[in-house]
Amino acid sequence: MATFWFQILPVVAFLILGFSIGTIVERAHFRRLARREAALSYMLLTDTKSIPQGCVPQPCGLVVGDVVIASDYFKTFVAGIRKIIGGELRTYETLLERARREAIVRMMESARAMGSNRVVNVRLSTSTVGSSQRRRRAAMVEIYAYGTAICVPDDPSR
């Protein structure tokens, strides 16, 4: 009986820890993202290749944004259960949304540092960073955003 509790206790502790800290971290991250996105709202992103007319040649170059994000114990646990019955894994959806927005914001911030107000031909790639742990695999995802930063002077929003 004692061994049973010794086995179940760390799991419960990790679940509580993962849920409480994970939720706090996630909420804080979403708030931070909203603030940074608001500051960058003048910047226009497109995933088309065409370069708009009248853009100035000087600030022009590749800008990138990269983020590796891990799920918490609670999210992994819920997703693990969900995988049995199938369907939508909501806990991972918010995780990837955070990561993608973070990567895009980082890309936009480096575009702003270059003095440009548009990023064209934005590409996003997702890859899993494999965990070498043999136990339950937690999701570790890398989101990589890249594009070409340009400056369009007669942009009405600027």
Place this chain on the structure above:
Amino acid sequence: MIVVNTELIPGYTIHEVKGLVQGNTIRAKHVGRDLMAGLKNVVGGELRGYTELLIEARRQALERMLAQAEQLGANAVVNVRFTTSAVTQGAAELYAYGTAVVAEQEN
């Protein structure tokens, strides 16, 4: 060296195409970082160690690509693409490729 992932460079005309250039690097994470990532799997959040590792690795792939472009006598690389693939457990290949060109600023 101008690096863009569009087919054209704003304000420049492409005079000569030098061909495909590429750069790659394969990186493995070290045990310490793996341990930290294991801890991070409890509380979640960004894995800064991995982010830095991948940024650094991509920069190297890009630099190798640019070195190749320079050797060909190009002054710009257009249509740059990145790919990532897992080679073995715990190691990833980062690959950058693009077209080396000679571009000149328009008047």
